[in-house]
Amino acid sequence: MRKSKQRDAIVRVLMSTKSHPTAEWIYEEVRKEMPNLSLGTVYRNLRMMKEKGEILELEQTGTFRRFDGNSANHYHFRCEKCSRVFDIDEPLVAGIDERVEKSTGFKVSHHRLEFRGLCRDCVTARNDS
Ligand SMILES: [Zn+2]
Ligand SMILES: [Zn+2]
Numbered sequence: 771m772r773k774s775k776q777r778d779a780i781v782r783v784l785m786s787t788k789s790h791p792t793a794e795w796i797y798e799e800v801r802k803e804m805p806n807l808s809l810g811t812v813y814r815n816l817r818m819m820k821e822k823g824e825i826l827e828l829e830q831t832g833t834f835r836r837f838d839g840n841s842a843n844h845y846h847f848r849c850e851k852c853s854r855v856f857d858i859d860e861p862l863v864a865g866i867d868e869r870v871e872k873s874t875g876f877k878v879s880h881h882r883l884e885f886r887g888l889c890r891d892c893v894t895a896r897n898d899s
Pocket of ligand 2: 790838840844845846856857
């Protein structure tokens with residue numbers, strides 16, 4: 771099997787979802803069309819794409835690292851109940867990188883922002899019970 775074919779399938783699966791999946795989830799999806807795929811291959815491809823800046827890896831306090839097919843800087847909301855990660859459609863905070871550089875003398879490449887709380891489903895479920 772050609773390596774680039776596996777990579778293409780991994781990219782396609784990752785781009786087709788907004789759920790910020792784990793490597794294990796991507797593996798299960800790609801395996802439906804490529805049964806010979808190994809989890810190690812998925813990890814290796816994700817790492818390569820991350821190093822090239824084609825995808826993002828989300829910092830995760832839990833066991834599983836999640837991946838994002840949208841490599842442009844954007845903000846996230848993480849539900850503390852169901853652990854799902856959503857994209858937040860807000861413009862980036864303007865000028866904050868420059869402000870931090872000025873006050874610290876550090877060289878900022880980008881910043882991440884993650885909101886925490888309860889997603890809509892979990893708020894609804896709580897109100898129903
Ligand atoms: Zn939730
Ligand atoms: Zn995202």
